[in-house]
Amino acid sequence: MIPGDTFNNQRCxxxxxxxxxxxxxxxxxxxxxxxxxxxxxxxxxxxxxxDVNDKMAEQNRxxxxxxxxxxxxxxxSPGSGKTTTLEKTLAQxxxxxxxxxxxxxxxxxxxxxxxxxxxxxVVQINTDEFGGDCHLVAHVIEKAASTLELDDIEFLVVENVxxxxxxxxxxxxxxxxxxxxxxxxxxxxxxxYPLMFRECEVALLNKIxxxxxxxxxREKAIAYIHQVHPKMPVFEISSKTGEGFAxxxxxxxxxxxxxxx
Amino acid sequence: MHEMGIxxxxxxxxxxxxxxxxxxxxxxxxxxxxxxxxxVVPESLRFCFxxxxxxxxxxxxxxxxxxxxxVAKCKDCHAQWTIDxxxxxxxxxxxxxxxxxxGRELDIESIEIVExxxxxSG
Numbered sequence: 091m092i093p094g095d096t097f098n099n100q101r102c103x104x105x106x107x108x109x110x111x112x113x114x115x116x117x118x119x120x121x122x123x124x125x126x127x128x129x130x131x132x133x134x135x136x137x138x139x140x141d142v143n144d145k146m147a148e149q150n151r152x153x154x155x156x157x158x159x160x161x162x163x164x165x166x167s168p169g170s171g172k173t174t175t176l177e178k179t180l181a182q183x184x185x186x187x188x189x190x191x192x193x194x195x196x197x198x199x200x201x202x203x204x205x206x207x208x209x210x211x212v213v214q215i216n217t218d219e220f221g222g223d224c225h226l227v228a229h230v231i232e233k234a235a236s237t238l239e240l241d242d243i244e245f246l247v248v249e250n251v252x253x254x255x256x257x258x259x260x261x262x263x264x265x266x267x268x269x270x271x272x273x274x275x276x277x278x279x280x281x282x283y284p285l286m287f288r289e290c291e292v293a294l295l296n297k298i299x300x301x302x303x304x305x306x307x308r309e310k311a312i313a314y315i316h317q318v319h320p321k322m323p324v325f326e327i328s329s330k331t332g333e334g335f336a337x338x339x340x341x342x343x344x345x346x347x348x349x350x351x
Numbered sequence: 352m353h354e355m356g357i358x359x360x361x362x363x364x365x366x367x368x369x370x371x372x373x374x375x376x377x378x379x380x381x382x383x384x385x386x387x388x389x390x391v392v393p394e395s396l397r398f399c400f401x402x403x404x405x406x407x408x409x410x411x412x413x414x415x416x417x418x419x420x421x422v423a424k425c426k427d428c429h430a431q432w433t434i435d436x437x438x439x440x441x442x443x444x445x446x447x448x449x450x451x452x453x454g455r456e457l458d459i460e461s462i463e464i465v466e467x468x469x470x471x472s473g
Binding site for chain 1: 353356357360361364365368369370379382383388389390391437438439440446447448457458459460461462463464465466
């Protein structure tokens with residue numbers, strides 16, 4: 091599920107492996123101008139634009155593997171209930187599982203303040219320091235993780251910036267990705283943002299306590315999810331009432347246990 | 352949404368790719384491959400690129416974007432096809448077990464450069 095496993099990062103690059111383009115050939119043939127001195131040349135670069143991020147993400151992944159920490163990247167659109175879901179999740183796994191949180195927001199420490207009340211170490215990242223980014227990148231995670239006592243952590247959850255587009259594009263060195271979709275959003279979000287739903291391992295369908303008051307068609311939403319990501323596990327939850335949390339917590343505990351040293 | 356960061360990174364990579372032994376050189380064109388499944392909007396990237404190249408060896412360079420289709424291969428029946436709508440299910444056997452062969456690219460393929468004219472040329 092992590093980008094890079096299959097079709098990214100398999101390229102090498104050759105800085106100086108350049109050759110003349112056909113423009114140069116014609117120039118040099120006609121007026122004998124040395125191609126070393128003038129004319130257009132094409133230089134092969136063949137390099138992923140995000141290669142620096144990908145390398146940093148691999149470095150993070152190695153560090154977390156060494157420490158036996160399961161890292162979960164939680165993504166969704168703004169207002170889907172990521173923070174409330176994490177508060178409820180932490181309440182159910184603490185103190186059994188030693189956890190820490192990295193929270194990304196463009197501005198404010200509101201989410202971090204809420205999560206800190208659960209008693210876990212929380213690092214807030216405000217991306218405006220990094221240009222108001224709409225997503226978290228690997229080097230920011232590395233910096234945030236360096237402020238945590240990693241030897242005392244089994245589970246590190248990263249609450250990404252609320253956005254269904256860009257965070258899916260950036261590997262941060264996580265083990266797994268979760269997308270939260272709430273029933274107050276459209277059923278067709280998965281097909282509008284297919285990359286996000288393809289890149290995530292599981293989906294949480296949140297705010298199901300509101301279903302009686304909405305026209306939201308949950309079967310249609312799940313069908314759309316499975317259209318872009320066949321067989322994707324979908325946990326239907328209410329982070330307000332706690333309904334439906336048991337299978338989600340079981341899934342999470344299984345992952346944490348598998349990674350633990 | 353993060354096209355400006357990508358544009359700046361393209362300028363950085365292209366500048367670093369200029370051969371050191373060539374003296375003053377200008378990049379006239381950057382050939383970029385963008386997969387349809389990459390979270391990048393070509394128009395937006397071109398706009399950002401035009402801003403990002405100011406005062407760099409890429410000033411006035413063209414950003415040539417080749418959009419790469421999403422091509423999938425079924426892991427069960429090995430059918431291969433181009434995905435042009437968000438349906439990631441095999442059209443032949445309806446399996447959902449796919450390998451994405453292309454469509455996630457965001458790669459600089461090459462740059463085209465021209466050496467600056469010198470007074471004593473010829």
